[in-house]
Amino acid sequence: MNNWNWDIFFDAFPIVIQGLGITIGLTFACYIFALVFGFVWTFLRRIPYKPINWIVTWVMEFIRSTPPLVQLFFIFYALPMVPVVGVALDPFTSAVLGLGVHFSTYIGEVYRSGIEGVEKGQWEASKALNFSTTKKWTKIILPQAIPPTIPMLGNYLIIMFKEVPLASTIGVVGILQMANDYGAQHWRYLEPLTIVAILFLVLSYPSAILVSKLEKKMNRRFDKKAPTGSKPLKEEGKGAVM
Amino acid sequence: MSEQTLQNEDKTDQSKSKQEPIVKYEDVHKSFGDVQVLKGINLDIMPGEKVAVIGPSGSGKTTIIRMLMTLEQPTSGHIIVDGQYLWHMEQDGKLVPANEKHLREVRGDIGMVFQHFNLFPHMTILENCMTAPIHVQKEDKESAKKRSIEMLEKVGLGDKLDNYPSQLSGGQKQRVAMARALVMRPKVMLFDEVTSALDPELVGEVLEVIRDIAKEGEMAMVLVTHEMEFAIDIADRVLFLDEGVIAEEGPPSQVIENPTNERLQTFLHRFRS
Numbered sequence: 001m002n003n004w005n006w007d008i009f010f011d012a013f014p015i016v017i018q019g020l021g022i023t024i025g026l027t028f029a030c031y032i033f034a035l036v037f038g039f040v041w042t043f044l045r046r047i048p049y050k051p052i053n054w055i056v057t058w059v060m061e062f063i064r065s066t067p068p069l070v071q072l073f074f075i076f077y078a079l080p081m082v083p084v085v086g087v088a089l090d091p092f093t094s095a096v097l098g099l100g101v102h103f104s105t106y107i108g109e110v111y112r113s114g115i116e117g118v119e120k121g122q123w124e125a126s127k128a129l130n131f132s133t134t135k136k137w138t139k140i141i142l143p144q145a146i147p148p149t150i151p152m153l154g155n156y157l158i159i160m161f162k163e164v165p166l167a168s169t170i171g172v173v174g175i176l177q178m179a180n181d182y183g184a185q186h187w188r189y190l191e192p193l194t195i196v197a198i199l200f201l202v203l204s205y206p207s208a209i210l211v212s213k214l215e216k217k218m219n220r221r222f223d224k225k226a227p228t229g230s231k232p233l234k235e236e237g238k239g240a241v242m
Numbered sequence: 243m244s245e246q247t248l249q250n251e252d253k254t255d256q257s258k259s260k261q262e263p264i265v266k267y268e269d270v271h272k273s274f275g276d277v278q279v280l281k282g283i284n285l286d287i288m289p290g291e292k293v294a295v296i297g298p299s300g301s302g303k304t305t306i307i308r309m310l311m312t313l314e315q316p317t318s319g320h321i322i323v324d325g326q327y328l329w330h331m332e333q334d335g336k337l338v339p340a341n342e343k344h345l346r347e348v349r350g351d352i353g354m355v356f357q358h359f360n361l362f363p364h365m366t367i368l369e370n371c372m373t374a375p376i377h378v379q380k381e382d383k384e385s386a387k388k389r390s391i392e393m394l395e396k397v398g399l400g401d402k403l404d405n406y407p408s409q410l411s412g413g414q415k416q417r418v419a420m421a422r423a424l425v426m427r428p429k430v431m432l433f434d435e436v437t438s439a440l441d442p443e444l445v446g447e448v449l450e451v452i453r454d455i456a457k458e459g460e461m462a463m464v465l466v467t468h469e470m471e472f473a474i475d476i477a478d479r480v481l482f483l484d485e486g487v488i489a490e491e492g493p494p495s496q497v498i499e500n501p502t503n504e505r506l507q508t509f510l511h512r513f514r515s
Contacts, residue, residue: 121360128311128354129374129426130346139377143364 005191012192016178020199023174026095027161033100034107034160035153041108042115060105069166072098076170095167103160110152114145151215158207162200175199262325264289264351264429264462265310270319272305279305281486283319289429292456292463294473294494297483298509303466306483307432310464311354312345323348324429353428357435359415361407361422367394368403371422379426386425393421397451413444417451424455431455433465445469452476470513474498482506 044056063071075098080088089097118141126136168177179192263286272280279302287293295303308314310321312328321328330337331344340348362370371390375381381389394400397417407415416436423431433452437445449472456463456476467473473480473494480497482490490503501507 119360121356121358122362124311124313124356125360125362127313127349128352128356128360128423130350130378131374132346132378133342135377139373140362144362147364 005188008186008188009191009195012179012182012186012188013195015182016175016192016195017199019173019175019178022092022172023161023164023176024203026092026099026167026172026174027157027164029092029096030099030103030164031157031160033096034103034156037100037104038107038111041105042111045108045112060108063102063105068099068102068163069169071102072166072170074098091167091171094170095164095172099160099163099167103156103163107153107156110149110156111145113152114149115141117148118144148218151211151218154207154211154214158204158211161204161207261288263287263322264291264324265464266320266322267306268320268322270306270309270321271317272302272309272314273317279486280316283488285481285488287430287462287464290459290462292476292478293465294477294480295464295466295483296468296470296473296480296498296509297489301483302486303483304434307354307434307464307466310430311352311432312349324351351429352432353423353426353430354432354434355416355419355423355436357439359407359412359419359439361415361418363407366404366406367399367410367418370407370418371425374422374426390421390425393425394418396454397421398447411444412440413447416440416448420448420451420455428461430462430464433463433467435466435468437467437469468513470498470510482509484509 041056041060045053045060047053047056072095075089076091076094079094080086122140122144123136126140131140165174165176168174168180171177173181175196179189179196182192183189265285265287267283267285270280270283271278283306285306295306297303305314309316310323310328316329320330326348327337327340328345328348329340331340332338362373365373368387368390371393372383372386375386375389376383391400391403394403397420399414399417399421402410402414402418407418410418419436436452437448440448449469452463452465452472453476455461463476465473465477477494479491480494481488482497482501482503484503484505490497490501490506497506498510501510
């Protein structure tokens with residue numbers, strides 16, 4: 001069989017790296033979508049009306065228990081065929097919607113743990129000082145709830161980065177798809193796919209170190225441990241892969 | 243100042259009809275689940291009056307002021323603040339449960355200092371004081387800052403403006419909490435066992451500040467406290483709360499120094515020994 005060939009490696013490298021912009025762009029697009037939509041879940045779950053609470057919890061559970069790949073296929077292939085509400089979306093938008101919604105359910109839980117970490121006395125003090133509901137959230141509760149969750153949110157960015165290649169299945173041309181195309185054309189997969197692996201490693205690993213530094217810093221700043229460590233989350237992330 | 247003092251004496255000594263009470267409790271009950279904590283509280287607090295609430299733990303004394311701060315809802319009865327129902331509002335001539343808007347409106351007259359300070363840890367001392375005047379009372383930033391600095395200087399923390407709560411001692415934190423509540427200019431200020439969480443050597447500095455505030459006179463104060471000497475010192479009236487009712491009330495000279503109620507005698511005895 002073929003051995004490792006550096007010529008092919010250097011030939012493939014500039015081609016594969018062309019997909020990097022899409023991969024990173026899609027990661028951030030999904031991430032921002034999930035960060036924003038996570039708040040929607042968090043606040044829906046706080047509505048003090050049992051039936052709404054059950055529905056929201058159940059929908060979240062449903063989204064989390066379904067593989068993201070199935071959700072992507074559904075949005076891209078099946079959604080246009082749904083009567084009345086069905087729309088055809090381009091691959092990139094489908095991916096943002098699919099992965100974004102999927103991860104927003106996890107991010108929503110991160111926010112929830114952060115909010116639950118805010119002491120009861122803070123809510124009482126906000127009331128005693130007569131804050132409006134909006135000001136209470138924006139000035140008192142969220143500024144305390146969010147910073148301790150930043151390391152967890154950072155972890156989700158890394159996890160999502162690693163999930164983004166799923167989008168190649170519906171035609172988003174990131175680095176994986178570029179490598180695959182190169183492989184198909186030249187009948188060489190070893191080098192291009194190695195490049196893909198290296199690129200993911202080079203980007204994920206320093207980010208992971210950064211996140212763990214951030215985590216230590218936050219723990220010091222808040223005099224206590226963040227609501228949950230980063231490790232169980234990574235496992236959750238793995239579970240989410242197909 | 244002297245006029246204020248006169249008024250104070252006036253209302254404690256003579257009839258209460260001259261002035262409307264700032265706070266009125268009408269047959270207020272409170273239960274937590276099956277446990278009845280308050281069994282019919284009737285109480286008038288006059289503007290500028292200093293009321294100390296004493297009693298054994300579990301007697302419901304903290305619950306009384308927490309209901310006034312709207313942190314707990316009474317099971318039945320009415321609380322009236324400055325002529326307005328607190329937990330109810332009038333709608334088409336009927337009393338209906340208050341909505342958040344109504345609660346905010348009435349609650350604006352009340353301020354509270356907590357046992358565990360509840361300072362905002364993500365803000366400096368100065369920001370802790372400034373935030374509510376700016377975001378709640380819509381005061382402009384410069385004047386809120388000026389007043390906050392003055393208030394913090396008054397409680398002896400003018401040199402800590404840019405420190406964070408975590409850098410302060412318990413006594414200092416509690417003084418910040420008082421400045422933060424005072425800067426809102428409440429008509430009634432509630433103190434919930436404000437020295438109970440402090441190391442003994444820090445209690446004095448906090449009581450000193452409360453004494454200063456009390457001297458100024460205009461604000462009614464309700465103090466839930468275990469500091470008997472302090473209650474004698476500053477209170478116009480002392481309430482002894484026992485098993486959910488006001489078992490004895492009167493000036494400190496009577497309630498604390500010459501108690502008639504047997505359970506009050508036993509209770510006070512524990513503090514003397």
